[in-house]
Amino acid sequence: MTATDGGAHDGGAGDGRAGDGGAAGPGGDTVAAVVRQWRAVRPDLDTGPMEIIGRINRCAALLQQAEDAPLRRAGLSRAEFDLLGALRRTGHELTPGELARETFSSGAAVTKRLKQLTERGLVERRGDTRDRRVAHLRLTDTGRDLVDGILPEQLAYESAVLSGVDGVRQGELAALLGGLLGQLEGRLDALRA
Amino acid sequence: MTATDGGAHDGGAGDGRAGDGGAAGPGGDTVAAVVRQWRAVRPDLDTGPMEIIGRINRCAALLQQAEDAPLRRAGLSRAEFDLLGALRRTGHELTPGELARETFSSGAAVTKRLKQLTERGLVERRGDTRDRRVAHLRLTDTGRDLVDGILPEQLAYESAVLSGVDGVRQGELAALLGGLLGQLEGRLDALRA
DNA sequence: AGCATTTGATTCACGAGTAAAACACTTGTT
DNA sequence: AACAAGTGTTTTACTCGTGAATCAAATGCT
Numbered sequence: 001m002t003a004t005d006g007g008a009h010d011g012g013a014g015d016g017r018a019g020d021g022g023a024a025g026p027g028g029d030t031v032a033a034v035v036r037q038w039r040a041v042r043p044d045l046d047t048g049p050m051e052i053i054g055r056i057n058r059c060a061a062l063l064q065q066a067e068d069a070p071l072r073r074a075g076l077s078r079a080e081f082d083l084l085g086a087l088r089r090t091g092h093e094l095t096p097g098e099l100a101r102e103t104f105s106s107g108a109a110v111t112k113r114l115k116q117l118t119e120r121g122l123v124e125r126r127g128d129t130r131d132r133r134v135a136h137l138r139l140t141d142t143g144r145d146l147v148d149g150i151l152p153e154q155l156a157y158e159s160a161v162l163s164g165v166d167g168v169r170q171g172e173l174a175a176l177l178g179g180l181l182g183q184l185e186g187r188l189d190a191l192r193a
Numbered sequence: 194m195t196a197t198d199g200g201a202h203d204g205g206a207g208d209g210r211a212g213d214g215g216a217a218g219p220g221g222d223t224v225a226a227v228v229r230q231w232r233a234v235r236p237d238l239d240t241g242p243m244e245i246i247g248r249i250n251r252c253a254a255l256l257q258q259a260e261d262a263p264l265r266r267a268g269l270s271r272a273e274f275d276l277l278g279a280l281r282r283t284g285h286e287l288t289p290g291e292l293a294r295e296t297f298s299s300g301a302a303v304t305k306r307l308k309q310l311t312e313r314g315l316v317e318r319r320g321d322t323r324d325r326r327v328a329h330l331r332l333t334d335t336g337r338d339l340v341d342g343i344l345p346e347q348l349a350y351e352s353a354v355l356s357g358v359d360g361v362r363q364g365e366l367a368a369l370l371g372g373l374l375g376q377l378e379g380r381l382d383a384l385r386a
Numbered sequence: 387a388g389c390a391t392t393t394g395a396t397t398c399a400c401g402a403g404t405a406a407a408a409c410a411c412t413t414g415t416t
Numbered sequence: 417a418a419c420a421a422g423t424g425t426t427t428t429a430c431t432c433g434t435g436a437a438t439c440a441a442a443t444g445c446t
Binding site for chain 4: 270272298299301302305323324325326327
């Protein structure tokens with residue numbers, strides 16, 4: 001979250017009273033409050049992008065905190081579950097490199113997680129017969145059962161989190177986000193310059 | 194990003210060819226590909242929530258990477274800029290505790306960042322006269338100029354990042370995200386149980 | 387006044403992730 | 417065959433953030 005889009009709990013108050021830290025002001029969410037602050041001190045700037053990017057970042061932060069709950073019950077971090085989930089949903093073995101790409105994390109991180117998950121007996125390792133550099137990872141039965149047990153809870157939890165938005169708007173939101181994400185994934189490399 | 198919603202670069206391929214790691218498949222973005230994978234192996238589950246939450250998480254990850262670019266030029270991390278931005282947009286001094294709440298990070302993190310930023314001469318410290326526990330932080334002239342210089346670049350960059358989505362949809366997206374965020378901020382504490 | 391409680395900030399110990407180096411092995415070239 | 421270059425994985429050194437403990441000061445209670 002950048003300062004541009006950064007959240008404020010009670011940012012609009014500005015009177016020194018810190019508040020209890022949750023309730024959005026009359027104008028809506030906390031990002032709206034931040035945008036108002038920026039407009040007050042820098043009325044020349046176009047704050048439009050903040051209203052999208054800031055909200056995406058803030059939603060992601062809140063959702064990830066919330067999502068921790070069902071996972072923690074199973075003693076898994078989000079990153080670990082990510083790995084297991086990649087193995088489960090592809091349905092076949094993956095190499096560490098493939099897992100790194102699947103989970104958008106570095107190879108080093110994958111190595112560490114795999115070490116822990118194999119020690120816990122959730123994942124099994126098998127060396128490639130032709131190319132002895134590569135390993136093939138797959139879920140053990142225990143690992144598979146764990147993922148399959150958590151997954152419905154996770155989805156139910158997510159469903160509950162989203163329940164404040166009605167079905168029609170959920171559909172619209174999913175479609176718009178899909179459009180944005182498609183653009184980002186296609187063009188991001190070009191913009192990174 | 195949870196495994197539930199986790200991204201896949203070329204997840205749909207499944208033939209071992211890792212691909213070059215960017216292009217979304219025919220069906221749209223990478224989250225759509227992940228959802229297809231889940232549906233193939235667990236057709237009983239309702240994958241609806243993934244299409245929103247997964248996309249938000251993935252968008253946030255991509256956007257934050259992208260956003261780094263203009264900030265790095267100024268030698269600032271996102272978290273540091275967040276702090277400076279909070280001071281700039283509120284327009285008045287803030288205590289470390291207030292800054293922690295503004296930036297949604299722990300007090301310890303704020304302490305560390307403040308140390309570096311004051312050493313760099315971007316932020317100034319002033320002790321409270323009445324309560325000698327608290328400090329008041331404000332931007333130096335240099336700090337203020339830095340923020341004011343970066344901010345337009347940042348917004349222009351964000352604008353460019355979003356340019357693939359037309360104006361009308363940007364408005365819709367902002368509104369829908371605002372609605373979701375309002376719900377999340379209001380009700381998250383209750384769900385955290 | 388004297389002492390327990392609360393609050394604000396900082397320090398400490400640690401876990402997690404990364405980039406870069408190192409390592410192990412394979413592939414292409416001469 | 418020998419060796420250079422390339423590829424997949426792991427190790428290393430480091431940064432950053434966090435929760436818990438600690439320190440310092442104010443507030444409340446008797």
